[in-house]
Amino acid sequence: MSDTTTNAPKKRGKKQAQETPAAPPQDEQVVRLPLSELHSFKGYPALRGVMPGNQPYQVRDDDPSMQQIAARIKERGVRQPAIVRLDPEGGYEIIAGHRRHRGSELAELPDMPAIIRGMSDEEAVIEMVDSNVQREDVLPSERAWAYRMRLEVEKHQGARTDLTSPKISAKFRSDDEIGKSLGISGDTLRNYASLTELLPQLLKLVDEKQIALSPAYQLAYLTKDEQMLVLDALDYSQNMPSLSQAQRLKKASQQGALTVELSRSIMSEEKKSEQDRVVLTGDKLKKYFPKSYTPQKMEETIIKLLEAWQKKRQRSQER
Known part of the structure; x- marks a missing residue:
């Protein structure tokens, strides 16, 4: 050996x-x-x-x-x-x-x-998180708890004495510094840590990729009782929340208006329009075009390329 x-x-x-x-x-x-x-x-x-x-x-x-x-x-x-x-x-x-x-x-x-x-306990946490952060097979729940633990270390060391929840908005550079050392932004660090506020049943759905990260971040702001309403609504509708639905659930929670009926209603909505929509932003496209191209010119070029591609596929199918 x-x-x-x-x-x-x-x-x-x-x-x-x-x-x-x-x-x-x-x-x-x-x-x-x-x-x-x-x-x-x-x-x-x-x-x-x-x-x-x-x-x-x-x-x-x-x-x-x-x-x-x-x-x-x-x-x-x-x-x-x-x-x-x-x-x-x-x-x-x-x-x-x-x-x-x-x-x-x-x-x-x-x-x-x-x-x-x-x-020390703090040094052990830092070693544990840093040694696993680059693994590709880390589940969202594992990453969430690792980042939450890392934030707790920072709080214990006195740099974040008034932090009481990983959901609190960025006000401390220490989050950004920690995130940078992990190869992520401070916002990503806090968003992942917020997932630890989810009920185990919801966090499992995130691990299984049935609930995407962006909707999960929104659901993490709900109380545990409200998350139980969401679980009921998922079972009732047989749907998983889109980002838009999760945002409305969060808004209803903030207004104190989230009920069984409303959560079921939101989750029962058709999501066809969101599924059919494709968004290509300028940031995604500009690297493929000369700097002189306007958005309109880029759109015209894309349409021409798609038309040429479609004709090529049609000719191939006719052979």
């Missing part, structure tokens, strides 16, 4: 592993730790009992990517060590590497490589 721990002992007992001192990053060493001594991050204190599972990222055995990880680990071992910290109550908390840990279990390995790092 080949991995990053070629020169490290093949297996370390609990006592020996715990005697490994915390070291500066440049001096960190990779050690092998028994899988039985590794357990999930216990969660950020401010969100324990609030965040499902006490951590944003969930390990799912039925996830195809999880199955691929397990297969790769069985074939060649764990190449990238996990990041862990010593748990005073015994063993180690996994900060980064939960899926590698589970993959090792599925591959029936006894241990895995890890870096033991001394970290």
